[in-house]
Amino acid sequence: MSAELERRYRWLLRAFPRAYREHRGVEMLTTYLDLAAEGDGRLGRRESAHLILCGLRQRFRLPARRPLAWIGALLAAVVLGAFGAAAGTWAGWQTATAIPSDENLRDLNAAASGITAPTLVAVYPDDSSAIQGPSALARTFGTSDYSAERIRAALTADGWRITSFRDEAGATMAFPSDTAVDMVTIPTTFVYYTAVKDGLKLSGSGDVVTGAELGLAGQTNFGTMVWPVEAAAVRPLTIAGALAGALAGWLLAAAFVRRIRADDRRRRWSATVVGAAGFAAVAVPAYRLYWDAYQVLVYAHGSPEPYVVYSPTISFPIPAYAALGLLAALAVAASRPSASRRQPPHGEPTDSRTPLSP
Template sequence: MSYRRLLWAYPRAYRQRHGAEIVTTLLDLAEAGRRPGLGLRAHLVLCGLRQRFRLPARRPLAWVAALLAAVALGAFGAAAGTWLGWRTAAAIPSDGELRALNAAMTGMPAPAAVYRERSAMKGPGVLVRADGTSDYSAARVRAALLADGWHITALEESDSATLANPPGGRAEGTPAIVAFENLVPVPTKTVRYTARKGELKLEGSGDILVGGAELGVAGQARYGTEVWPEEAAAVRPSTVAGAVVGAIAGWLLAAAAAYRLRGGERGRRRLAAVLAAAGFAALAGPVSELYRDAYQVLTYAHGSPYPYIVDGPDDGRVTLFCTIVGLLAIVTAVVAARPAGEWPGPGAERPARAGPEVSA
């Protein structure tokens, strides 16, 4: 391996300042019969990585920024890891396939409503909702699921009653409490079913009014069926790995930015500090939500028994907006500082000789 290739572990500006001297030292050792071995090479790489993690001396704000950056990017890394982990899960059938299955189960040919959802564990899920008129048939539900390749794990039938308005409905001006007392119970059949197909799970129920012909409600039916994949084995490990990688990347970026800001003018440094503070403040909400999501992922019951939801439809929009504002402010803060003309980075306060960095 080339000696210069070993120097890639160091920051670029550090290589520009000390790289030639380090390589010269290694070549001198080789000519003297002390060719650098594996231990010295590893030591050189570790020293380079240490240089990347170091922060400017006597700069407490740099430490604060590095910690905040590690926490923030750790949250985004965890979210990215969760997303990647779920990419290894079983694929959910298409909307067309789900509507076809729903029509076969319910006997209602009209297209059903399909809602794509995301569970508290950030896994995908689909809810198929159908309302219309149909006759009751648990056997039809069973046959449709079996024909589509599902293995039925449970199918239960029960009797209940649904309250309906009497003939003529509620007269105008009638108090609601009186109208409620006049409701008529209508016999109702309920079927509940669960099934599996490979790594996919299915759960649903249907309520069908089997009486109430005199009220004009006989045959009214409502079905709801959810389909979701079983938890992929990679979801939790990739979430943790993403958080660790994100935290390390955040620290490294903050360290690089700290030296960049150190070489700028005082006015620009102050402007950059204000923008960075505003950016981290804007990211506070999204970061806390992402850590809440990571907690939900890691503490979720194994096997994803049921995909319960914790987010509302508008939660993602607010998080996305704050994330964009925060990241733009932080990027602007880094750009606002003038790049350093000469590397004032780790080791600049020490003698230029790089020998200690490569000694065994």
């Protein structure tokens, strides 16, 4: 029983940082085994939880009077919190209904428009909607006539339930030639409709030229956008991902500080400079990802049409910047001090007894 109990204590003590185990582990293990011998020789849940919490507290701990360490930990928490929020949003959307295939969307749009010989049929996937969910837009250009019954029949045959339908007479403005000054008004019918089906929403619109001016009669343009209803897990997982990323960032920064504390000043400063360069590289994608998370959290409930409500006007190459930050992190990790130069944490005595296995 004592051998099994010792193995369990060794396993629980892994909650402490490696350096802490190397210099205090044997002392702690001996103390806990002595306490167990005086009692009933068992390891209770409360005692196990206490050990784990103490170990985690040591992992989060930063040295006092080291402002750069605290600044670095805060920056790491902020940056990884952004990436964690993005990962949480992505994971939340994996629980939503999948959007139709490109072929299905093309067929639906063609059936609604009635265009038999289209001049253009295209599907534009959009992965950066305001709530960061998937959506797809099919667009068809060609020649056809307007038929409300055909649009309704196409949607119904594909399993959609129409929730709104509106058409109205209007006009298209055109010039007879490139040098013409006077503009020609051509009668045109416009149509707008929405529908739902099995966790999906659809928004369609089209315009059909009904006038004969300039030989444009029958010119038709139809577009159909489909996106999933917002999954209930999206927002909770976005918040959970941000918190998990922030905690991971702080833990990594604390581990980095413990690693370089015993090194000489030159190596410490070189590692600090490389780490600062990494933070500078990932600051740009972190800024963008926080705006994305903001849009997810403040967007109106009910999965409205997924247009972008607010975002930076510049498109940032997030993977490229993230790769630069990763390279900097690898460079810092490669600067690990040799075993002969490691010292016990400040204020902790060395232990001549055999340390715990790492």
